[in-house]
Every structure is written in C-alpha cells, then in structure tokens.
Amino acid sequence: MDLKKLTLVAVLAISQAASAVPAFAEAVNNTSGNTNAVGASATSVTDVMPEATDPLPPMPTEVPGGVVSPTPTPTPNTGGTTEPTTTTEPTSTTVPTPTPIPTATPETTTQPTSTDGVRAAASNQLVLMMNSNKMYQNGVEYLANQPMAVKNGVSYVSIRAMVERVGVKYVYDYKTKETIVTKGSDVMRFKTDSKIYSVNGKNVTMKGPAYQFKGTFMVPLTSITGALGIPYTVDNVQKRVILTLNTKPKASFTVPTQIYAGDTVNFVTSSSSPNGSAIVDERWDGNKQDVYDTPGVYVVSYSVMDANGQWSDPYSVTINVLKPNTPPVANFTTDKDSYKMGEMITYSDLSSDPDGDQIEVTWTNKAEAFFTPGPATVAIQVKDSHGAISTFEKTINISDEVLYSKEDFYRLFASPGSVFNIDGSMVPTWQKVAYNLSSEPYTLIRSNSPETVNTEGITYKETSFGGTRFLVHHKNNMNIKTKVYVIAKNNNLYPTTITTEYVGFGGPNSYPEGTGKMSVQRYWESMQTRRDYKTTVLQPGESVSILTELNKTAMKPGEIVSLQADLFSDYPIEYNVMMIDANKDPLTTLPTLPILDRDGVHNRGTYADSTRIITVSDEVGASPVRLLIGDNSSDLNLIGVDPMNGTEASNAGNFGVLYKIKFDHVAPNSLVTFNPRGGNYMGPVMVNGQIVHMPTSGSLSSADMNSVIYRTGDFGGSVEILFTAASGSNLPVNFLVTPLPAKK
Numbered sequence: 001m002d003l004k005k006l007t008l009v010a011v012l013a014i015s016q017a018a019s020a021v022p023a024f025a026e027a028v029n030n031t032s033g034n035t036n037a038v039g040a041s042a043t044s045v046t047d048v049m050p051e052a053t054d055p056l057p058p059m060p061t062e063v064p065g066g067v068v069s070p071t072p073t074p075t076p077n078t079g080g081t082t083e084p085t086t087t088t089e090p091t092s093t094t095v096p097t098p099t100p101i102p103t104a105t106p107e108t109t110t111q112p113t114s115t116d117g118v119r120a121a122a123s124n125q126l127v128l129m130m131n132s133n134k135m136y137q138n139g140v141e142y143l144a145n146q147p148m149a150v151k152n153g154v155s156y157v158s159i160r161a162m163v164e165r166v167g168v169k170y171v172y173d174y175k176t177k178e179t180i181v182t183k184g185s186d187v188m189r190f191k192t193d194s195k196i197y198s199v200n201g202k203n204v205t206m207k208g209p210a211y212q213f214k215g216t217f218m219v220p221l222t223s224i225t226g227a228l229g230i231p232y233t234v235d236n237v238q239k240r241v242i243l244t245l246n247t248k249p250k251a252s253f254t255v256p257t258q259i260y261a262g263d264t265v266n267f268v269t270s271s272s273s274p275n276g277s278a279i280v281d282e283r284w285d286g287n288k289q290d291v292y293d294t295p296g297v298y299v300v301s302y303s304v305m306d307a308n309g310q311w312s313d314p315y316s317v318t319i320n321v322l323k324p325n326t327p328p329v330a331n332f333t334t335d336k337d338s339y340k341m342g343e344m345i346t347y348s349d350l351s352s353d354p355d356g357d358q359i360e361v362t363w364t365n366k367a368e369a370f371f372t373p374g375p376a377t378v379a380i381q382v383k384d385s386h387g388a389i390s391t392f393e394k395t396i397n398i399s400d401e402v403l404y405s406k407e408d409f410y411r412l413f414a415s416p417g418s419v420f421n422i423d424g425s426m427v428p429t430w431q432k433v434a435y436n437l438s439s440e441p442y443t444l445i446r447s448n449s450p451e452t453v454n455t456e457g458i459t460y461k462e463t464s465f466g467g468t469r470f471l472v473h474h475k476n477n478m479n480i481k482t483k484v485y486v487i488a489k490n491n492n493l494y495p496t497t498i499t500t501e502y503v504g505f506g507g508p509n510s511y512p513e514g515t516g517k518m519s520v521q522r523y524w525e526s527m528q529t530r531r532d533y534k535t536t537v538l539q540p541g542e543s544v545s546i547l548t549e550l551n552k553t554a555m556k557p558g559e560i561v562s563l564q565a566d567l568f569s570d571y572p573i574e575y576n577v578m579m580i581d582a583n584k585d586p587l588t589t590l591p592t593l594p595i596l597d598r599d600g601v602h603n604r605g606t607y608a609d610s611t612r613i614i615t616v617s618d619e620v621g622a623s624p625v626r627l628l629i630g631d632n633s634s635d636l637n638l639i640g641v642d643p644m645n646g647t648e649a650s651n652a653g654n655f656g657v658l659y660k661i662k663f664d665h666v667a668p669n670s671l672v673t674f675n676p677r678g679g680n681y682m683g684p685v686m687v688n689g690q691i692v693h694m695p696t697s698g699s700l701s702s703a704d705m706n707s708v709i710y711r712t713g714d715f716g717g718s719v720e721i722l723f724t725a726a727s728g729s730n731l732p733v734n735f736l737v738t739p740l741p742a743k744k
Helices: 003-020 035-047 159-166 221-228 406-413 424-429 512-529 586-592
Strands: 125-129 134-137 140-143 149-151 154-158 169-173 178-183 186-191 196-199 202-205 211-213 216-220 232-235 240-244 250-254 268-272 279-286 296-306 315-322 332-334 338-341 347-349 359-364 374-384 389-402 419-421 436-440 443-447 457-476 482-489 496-509 534-538 543-546 560-581 604-607 611-620 625-629 639-642 647-650 658-666 670-676 683-687 690-694 705-711 717-723 733-739
Touching (some): 134 159, 154 221, 159 178, 159 221, 178 221, 196 221, 216 221, 250 315, 443 560, 457 482, 457 512, 457 604, 482 586, 496 512, 512 560, 512 683, 512 690, 543 586, 560 586, 604 647, 658 670, 658 733, 683 705, 690 705
Parallel strands (some): 443 457, 611 658
Antiparallel strands (some): 125 134, 125 240, 134 140, 149 154, 169 178, 178 186, 186 196, 211 216, 232 240, 250 268, 296 315, 332 347, 374 389, 419 705, 436 611, 457 560, 482 543, 482 560, 496 560, 604 639, 625 733, 639 647, 658 717, 670 705, 670 733
C-alpha cells in the first residue's frame, strides 16, 4: 500500500475514534492491560477535536440546549483553598497510532494505581491529576475532555467533567451564552471570557476569566470548588488535587415540641441523598414509641440507607415526655348571695390550674350590679394552654329593693371607659365652661383627601420647618396591594436633622374607626414611653422614607391606614405623602407620580399652631357644665392652606389638633365624662397621664351615651386631659363635669 493510501486509512481511523468518545469525562476500562495506551489515546482525541461554538458539546443522545441532569450534591463544609503549584501549560501531543477506545462502563471495583504510581482516592474523594486529564473516583479512572491546565498562574479544569463527577445539574443557555450549574436551590452562572460568575444573582470574582479551549469550557479550579462548596487539598508531591465529596445520605425527623404521657407521638421523617440515589431502607434506634405511657427522657435515633448501600449518620433527638395535662378548675365567689337592685357585687375569682399553666377566663352575665329583681346566674369558664376547659356557675338573688338607679350607680362606681345612658337632649342646655385659649407652634400636615385613593400618586406635598405634626388617613381603592410612604428630602446646602418624637399608627384594616382608634392609642403610648424617639440626619439633596410604620405591611384593596406623628427639623424639609404599588421602590417612583386631586368631601391642608391649650381656672363640678370641642363655633376650625392648589383650607372637626385641657379646680365628688354629639365615636384620651378608652369596648353610637373618664374623691383637685380626634370618628364632642349622687 502506497504512502497516500496509508495516510488516508490512519485519518479515517482517528476520525472514527473521535466520534466514539463523547465530550465529557469518560470512564476507562482498567482491565484492558494497556494503561499508557488508554491515556495517550484519550489525550490525542481531545487534541484533534475541532473548535466548537457550544462550550458544552452535546452527547450523542442530547439536543443542543437541552439539560443534562446528573444527581445533585448538597453543599459540604468548605475546606482548604490552596492553589495547585503546577505552572506549565498543557501541550498537545502528536497523533499516535489509533488505539481501540475502551467501553464507557468500568469493570473494576478496586482502586487502580495510575501509571505514575499515584494511588487512587477513597470512595468519597475525587482526585484530579495535575497536567493530565485523568480523574479518579470510587476506584475508577476517568478521562476529562481536557486536562487540568495552568493559564497565567491560575489552574483551570473542564467544568463539564467536574460537574458530572460531582453530580449536579448543568445546562448551556444559548441566548445568554452562559453555562448554568444548578445545585439544589443554588444557581451558578459562568460566562466565557469573564472573571465574574454569579451565585443566586450575586456576583463573585474569579482568579481568572473562564475560556473555551477546543470546544471545552474551562474555569478556575478554585472558583468551581468554591461555587459548589467542595473542600479540597493539594498534593504537590504526587501532583494531584483531592476533592472531598459528600456521598452519605442524610436523615432527620421531627416530633412535637411538647409531648405528654398518653399522647400519640407523630414522627415526621425527612431524608435525602447528595447524589440523588433512592432511599431504600431506614432504621430506628433507641426508645421509639408511638405512645409514651410514662413521663421521662427518651433518646431516639434515625438512619437511612440509599440504593448504593450507604447508611447515613444517625440523627438523634432527646424527647422529654411530660406528665399528662391536668384540666384547670373554674371557681368564684361573691361577697354575698343576695343583693338589692343597684347594689355593688364583689367577685373573687378562685380559678386555678394544677399544672401552673396560664388560663384564659371568660365570664357570662357578670355585672357590677343588677337592676331587675329575681335570680341572676353568673358563669365563669377557664381554658388552659392545652385546650382543657372547666366551667362554674353561681346563682344569686336580686331583691325588689332599690339601692341605686342604674344611672346613679354608674356615676358612682363604674370604672373608666364604662358607658351609661343619659338624656342627651338635655346636654345642649348645660352651661359651657369659660376657659383661656392659647396655642403652641406645631405645623399640622393633614393628608386626608382623597381619603379613598383610586390611583397611584402624591396625596400631599409640603415643606415644613421646626415642629411638624402629621395626620395621614387613606384607603386603598385600587385592585393591587399598595403602601403609603412619607418621603423627607433635604433641599438645603447643609445637613439637616429630623427628630421623631411621637408616632401612632393604625391598620391596615377595613374599618376606618378601628384604624383611627388604634393610631391615637399608640400615639398616647408613644408619649408615655418615648419609644419612638430617634434622630435622622439628611445630607444635602438626600431623600429618605420616614415614619416607616406606615409601610411595614402592604394594604390590600379596601384597607385603610391611619397615622398621627410629631416631628421636629432644625431646617426646612420637603415632605411627600404618596400611595404606590407595594412592589415599587418609593424613591425611584416619586419623581414619576402625579399630585392627586382632592375628593371634595374630606379635608387636606397645612395648618399652623395645631396644639391648642385650654385652661379652665374656675371650679367646676358643683353643677353640670360642658366643654364643647370641634363645633367650629365655641371651638373654631383651624384655617390654613392647601399647598398643592394654593387655596384656603378649613380643618373641619379639627382632626389632627392636639388639645391640652386642664381643669385647675374640679370639685370634690365630681364626675368627668365624654359625650359624642356628631355621631359614632371610638378612641382614647389621656387623663392625668393614664390612657382611658372611650369606650372600653364597642363605640359611642349616640348622644345619649356617656363614657366615664375620671372621678374625683372627697377632696377634689386638678384634672389634665390630652385629646385628639380619632380619624374615622365624628365631631363635635363634649367633656361633661357633673356632681356625683350621694352614696348610701
């Protein structure tokens, strides 16, 4: 055969060999008896491989762009990070005489010895030979589609060979030109000629850029091991890198946090295999029982075995079995068994729980006094933390004799927040108290129109300096979840400090009276505790979101938020109140928003001197008198401006105004009550530093209802009341001072 024919035969043989070897780490049949030939043959095939545009060349059964799904591997603990010290770039070899390619399935189960005398790794190790495409795992030699290489002082490996041996998923994204490696819930993205890869969207810088070499995607060794969380060590003597793989399955289980003797115990198991092998067996050790009859401490262990015959480490839990729950005991007594109508009844709750558990108490028909003759049955129910319930009843007798009428009884004895009925039609005939009126310079920003917000936008925009009070009350009428923000911007040439003093927030919920009541309650609590006091420094041109209680929780369609807050700034600050989609960023969205129009019903405006001080110097309480608030006659509306329209605004009801009311002299044995005049009202006041709800439960729905605020004793004294109208309620209102009936 002439030289030309001989050359053609050799080329055809090499081409057939190349087509038989897929471009990934191929297992070598170590029983072939010709290790040197195998290594040379595989390297030669790699060197003659044509350049490819796909960094992950498809296997014969793959479709380009398809996903190869090896078994996933969980992240092990990080180990050493020493870079291999090899410094020579791998070089291609000349094409040898073709050698038959061994089968892809290895036949040996023992750890082979490589041609250079290096012993292969243990079953939980993957060994990469420096300057070679040889890899050892589970006693089998594999050939990577490119050798480990050194480029510009950085050691590189074939990403495909690595991930297949480790057992995680990968895919090539033809659109973004990225190699995507998935390990559990972690997603890693590598790009050709880039030193940056990302883990779950977070960029990480590699020691060198990824690159393609003869159709193989190469990445720095330390980057892929770091991305996959694989610890490794470098053996420079035997020229190898040893990666420690986690191959054991993992077992765990849970039990209830509290287990009582006699209860059925639910053991909920969980198991997984890092290489995706099926769990085929399980084993319990220790004292596992479905029902523990005796209290005590028990240790239970659980293990699982995968399809490869590997057992997990035991997972142990110490179970503390408690003695069985003992139900609570409900009981109470009264100071007597028979009472007159209108006579005070004293109850003593004697309920208990033998185990010392907290108990929930519910009374039925418990009244401070009864006003109808006959038997009256009172019941108490107690429930412990385990749901066990006990009930006790007692029947007392109410005679025909009257000690106090219902109104007199409540005037004398009802606790603050209690409600009793009066003839509301007579209240306007009572004398009004004379008082001195002054104010404090707090600027009120009332953002309450449009109250029902139908589209994203700015509901208020104003610049304020010094003491600033916010009243924000808005309803989400969009079909998306929204949030309300107050954005503060420093337009000065110097840093400006905002001091937050008091904050009260209510909502979000669908009840306007409820949000208003809660915001006022928390406003008073903030005054009592100063819990919200803080300072914020804004640099020139800086914008920040303040009063963030407003936007901690998104508003569903139909929900309402309400806020009252006091701030102080040492220089002018621009404030914007806005409602936007809950998923949007407020600072970037603000410049794009329109200013919303008023709704024509509710109020918005900027008002000066929003703290009103009312001082009553004359003695009150000897005869019925009243102090009327929010009627725009005795108590005039604040007049201000709507800065968005530049028009005059009148603060109807004076919502947002803080009233500091002081009765210098309240007569002995006098009663101070709260009486609504404009409709439904619910919200607290602060009386001598104590919060009093008006009423304790429910609402004051008519002018005939009167809620107890304060009662003087035999010596009288001064009474100080802080009041601000709760958003969602109605004005005007009366504070009534009346003499108490004589005690019997």
